[in-house]
Amino acid sequence: MNEGMRTFDELVAEAENVSVAGWDFSWLDGRATEQRPSWGYQRLLGERMTHARAALDIQTGGGEVLAGASHRAPLTVATEGWPPNIAKATRLLHPLGVAVVADQDEPPLPFGDAAFDLVVSRHPVTVWWEEIARVLRPGGSYFSQQVGPASVFELVEYFLGPQPEQVRAGRHPEQARRAAEAAGLTVVDLRAESLRTEFHDVGAVIYFLRKVIWMVPGFTVDQYRDRLHELDALIRSRGPFVAHTSRFLIEARKLH
Template sequence: MIQDPIFWKYVKDAEQEFSGWNFSWVTDSGRMKVQPLSWNFEQMIVPHIRQSQSMLDMGTGGGEFLSSLQPFPPSIYATEAYAPNVPIAKERLEPLGVKVVQIDNDDYLPFTDQQFDLIINQHEAYSPSEVRRILQKDGWLMTQQVGGLNDQQINQHLHKPLNQEFIEWNLATAVAQLEKNHFEIVYRKEEFSTERFYDIGALLYYLKAIPWQIPNFQIEEHMDDLYAIHLLIQKQGYFEVKQHRFVIHAQAK
């Protein structure tokens, strides 16, 4: 049994409820910090939003990011696959004129052919062929994705393999899929940025929010490894990992 009251305080602390797609409980307090990417996804998409007439936000979470992008086009929809987020998104977005649609299959989106001239997608899975179907000719897909090598140092320290479902997901793979489905790639970039956790509670909170990083993660099964990370943080002040991100601007042809 680990005899360290500070460690156990942080473990208990991580039981804080997570909802929507909001990490402010650990980011605003400085317990977790992420090195900025060389691009700013919001600045990239806002000019396109201002020119759009019909827009879709894929994977809106709780609507936190989309709500910050006003004013909106005349027609705007948002999808969300994670059921607990849907009422949160509707409460936030529907008063702003956004139609929120729950989905459960990337290969079928409940929209008509060529319904949108702009689709934005931040960290959401998608089917290239289905996105092309609902996008108008010369319309834009603008996406920032989490790569398959994301946060791999967490898995290494907890002696868990990376999720094999996503391990090959990277810029080259995404570009090839989009080009195969009649998209022209106008801009692309891939980076590994630094992410630091300043206490073990922040890391546990983060793992709870992204269950695909270590599927079926249970604190009790990893107590010794977690304590080793805690001691590392106590020694050097932080636990550092690398985020895997890539961004693509693609135009339908």
């Protein structure tokens, strides 16, 4: 059924009850679109894995990105902290020879010094640079795609109102560069892009905010029902809600 023909209550009920486990956004197919960064993280990840003997994927989510890479190191380990994702990643990655370790993403990482020659992470919530440097072998690299500053803030501010400049400036790629260098790593690549994102119905917005829980902390339909009703009317009359996703790619090397 065309989403525009469905009532507000129907869209809400569906989006409230669908599972948000894992890091697969295929439920949004046809309901939301997001430009992809030009660099192609998963392709580059596979290329780097071909040169690694031991690799670590931090905050793997449901393991979808790592599983979809063209190559994995002979010894590859993934960490994840959210129980539904741990179970999903285990089912997906174990048949590929990848060990999944439950870890709450608080220092220290549960590995010895110089354990890996490649550490990767796609969209980490937090980055513990000193720990990354510790578990990397000399000559090893950290390779990561991260969420940049004020990402999808058109949607965030629709619900929360204007955000302070210090909040809007958080997660800036130059902050990542400084933190990496402070941990003793040398940044060899740093790129950033702003990418158009469209939400075609209010159910897509609800699903997104339930899944990406830090965008509107504590989001529930009941709390924001009035704003969701207004958003539903806005999309029906004017078309998709447009926001801009911020992404950056960083690669840092441990030289010594």
